[in-house]
C-alpha cells in the first residue's frame with residue numbers, strides 16, 4: 001500500500017497544455033489522465049478523462065496515423081493515443097477505436113516530463129500488457145481475409161504500440177517491410193515508443209500447425225498467443241496452450257477427475273472466421289481493431305473450459321458449443337458446403353431443420369449450486385461481473401487477486417464434483433452444453449443468454465422432441481430477445497459436469513470408423529489408455545477426433561452415411577464440439593473454472609456507458625460518444 005501511495009505522488013503531474021491552440025488544464029493522477037479547456041464557459045466545459053490502463057501510446061512530436069503514420073518532430077509537442085469507444089449498431093458491445101490528441105507545452109522540459117510520467121504510469125499500472133506475442137494467422141478461415149485483416153487493421157496498431165515483428169515459416173510482408181526467416185526472434189526495440197513488444201508471426205500452412213507449435217516449440221518469454229481466424233483456429237490455440245501447460249505441470253489430461261493447471265499464456269483473438277462466437281461472447285463485437293486494442297492494453301478475461309472425455313481418454317476441450325442432434329447435424333451438413341464460406345451454416349441450418357430429426361439418449365448432469373446463480377435469472381455476464389468475481393475467490397481461495405491467479409491454485413476445484421447426479425432419458429431435438437452465452441451475430445443473446453464466462457459452470461439446454469413449428473419457434477428465439485427457455489419442450493440447467501449415452505439398446509449404427517479409432521487408441525476395459533505418452537495419446541486423439549474436410553492431415557470421420565434426402569433418418573447424431581465433429585457419442589464432460597485467460601474484458605454495459613456520458617467528466621466515454629469515429 002505504501003508503495004502505491006509513493007507512486008501516486010511521484011507520477012502526479014498538473015500543468016497547462018494546449019490542444020488545438022486552446023489552453024487546457026491537464027492532470028495526471030496515478031490512474032487517470034484528464035484535460036479540460038479552461039477558457040470556456042463552464043456549462044460548455046468538457047473534461048476528457050482517459051484511464052491510464054487505456055493509453056495505447058505516447059509519442060514525441062505531432063503524430064498522425066491515418067492514412068499513414070507521419071511525425072512532425074517538434075520539441076514542445078507530444079501525442080497521446082488511447083482507447084475511444086463508440087456504440088455499434090447490431091452488436092451487443094461497444095466498438096473501440098484509436099483516439100489521438102496532440103498536446104503542446106510551453107517548454108521542452110515540461111514536454112519531456114509529461115512523456116516520462118505518462119509512460120511510467122502505464123508501466124506501473126498495467127502489469128499484464130504483453131511484451132512478447134506469438135501470432136498465428138489462418139489464411140483459409142471465414143472469408144479468407146485473415147492476412148489482409150492483420151496487415152491492414154492490426155499491424156499498424158501494434159506498430160504504433162512499439163511492436164516489432166519476426167516471421168517464422170514463410171517470408172511475410174509486415175508493415176511494408178519484407179522480413180526474412182532467420183530462425184530467431186527479432187531483437188530490435190522501437191525507440192521513443194511506449195512499449196517494446198516482440199511479435200512472432202506464423203501464417204499456417206496446415207490445420208493443427210499452430211497447436212503443434214504450442215505443444216512442442218520453445219515458448220520461453222512469451223506472454224500471449226494471438227490467433228487470427230475463427231472458432232476452429234481459437235480451438236487449436238486453446239488445445240495447444242492447455243496441453244502445454246499440463247505437460248509442463250505433469251498433469252494427466254486424460255483423467256476426467258484431475259485438477260487441470262490454469263494456463264499462464266493469455267490468448268488474443270482477432271476475429272476472421274465464420275461464427276467468431278468466442279470473440280463475440282467475450283468482447284461483444286466482431287471487430288479486429290477493437291480486439292487488437294484489448295490485446296495491446298493487456299486486458300484479461302478468465303474463461304471456463306469444458307473437457308470432453310471418452311471413458312478415460314480426453315477427446316477435446318470446448319468453450320462455446322458442445323451440441324448433439326441439431327447442431328451436430330448442421331456441422332456435418334455444413335462441411336459439405338465449405339465453399340459457401342460463413343453462409344454454409346445458414347444453408348445447412350435450414351436443410352437440417354427441414355429434415356426434422358430427433359434422437360434418443362440418456363443425459364446425466366451434476367447441478368451447480370442454485371444459490372449462486374441460475375440460467376433463468378435474466379442477468380447478463382458483463383464486464384466486471386460479480387458472479388464471476390465471486391467464483392474467482394471460490395476457485396482460487398489462496399490468491400489475493402486475479403493477477404496472482406496462477407501462482408496459487410491449491411484450492412482449485414476442491415469440491416466441484418460433489419453433489420447428486422440427475423438422470424433424464426428420452427428423445428431430443430438437441431442437447432447442448434455451453435460454458436458461456438455463446439452469443440454471435442446469428443444469435444446476439446446466445447444459446448444461453450444468462451450464462452457466465454468464468455463462474456466454473458456450464459448451461460445444459462435440453463430440447464425435447466417436438467413438432468417442426470414449435471422447434472422453429474425455439475430456433476427463431478435465438479435470433480431475438482424473447483426467452484428461448486420459456487417453452488414447454490425446453491429445459492435448461494446450470495451444471496458442473498454432464499454425461500451422455502445412447503438410450504436403451506440403441507446401437508451406434510454406422511460407427512465402424514469410430515470403433516476402429518477406439519481400437520487404435522487401445523482403450524482397456526478399465527478405461528485407461530495403455531500405450532503412448534500423455535502427449536502421444538492426446539495428440540493421436542486430437543488428430544483423429546476431428547472431421548473438418550478442409551484440413552489436409554485430418555481423417556474425415558463422419559459417423560453416419562445417411563444424406564438429408566434419405567427416407568430412413570439416422571438413429572444417432574454426432575457431437576459438434578466448437579465446430580469440430582467428435583468421433584464418439586457416449587461422452588462425459590466436466591467444466592474447469594477459469595482455466596484460460598483471454599485478452600478481453602467481457603461485454604461492456606452500454607447502459608452504464610450512457611450513464612457515464614451524462615455524468616460528463618466521469619470517463620473518456622464522454623469524449624468517445626461525442627466524437628465521430630475516424
Ligand SMILES: CCCCCCCCCCCCC/C=C/[C@@H](O)[C@H](COP(=O)(O)O)NC(=O)CCCCC
Pocket residue numbers: 230231232233273274275276277320321327330331345346349350353438440442443446447475476478479576577578579580
Ligand atoms: C434455421 C436457422 C437456425 C438459426 C439458429 C441460430 C442459432 C445460432 C446459435 C449459434 C451458436 C454458435 C456457437 C458457436 C459455434 C462455433 O464454435 C461453431 C464453429 O465456428 P467456426 O469455426 O467459426 O466455423 N459454429 C457452429 O457450429 C455454427 C452453428 C450454426 C447453427 C445454425
Ligand SMILES: Nc1ncnc2c1ncn2[C@@H]1O[C@H](COP(=O)(O)OP(=O)(O)O)[C@@H](O)[C@H]1O
Pocket residue numbers: 137138139140141142143204205206207208228229230231232233234236272273274275276548550551552579
Ligand atoms: N493453413 C491451413 N489449412 C487448412 N486448414 C487450416 C489451416 N490453418 C488452420 N486450419 C484449420 O481450419 C479450421 C477452420 O478455421 P477457422 O479459422 O476457425 O475458420 P472458420 O471460422 O471459417 O471455420 C480450423 O479447424 C483450423 O484447424
Ligand SMILES: [Ca+2]
Pocket residue numbers: 304434435436451452453454455456457458
Ligand atoms: Ca461458465
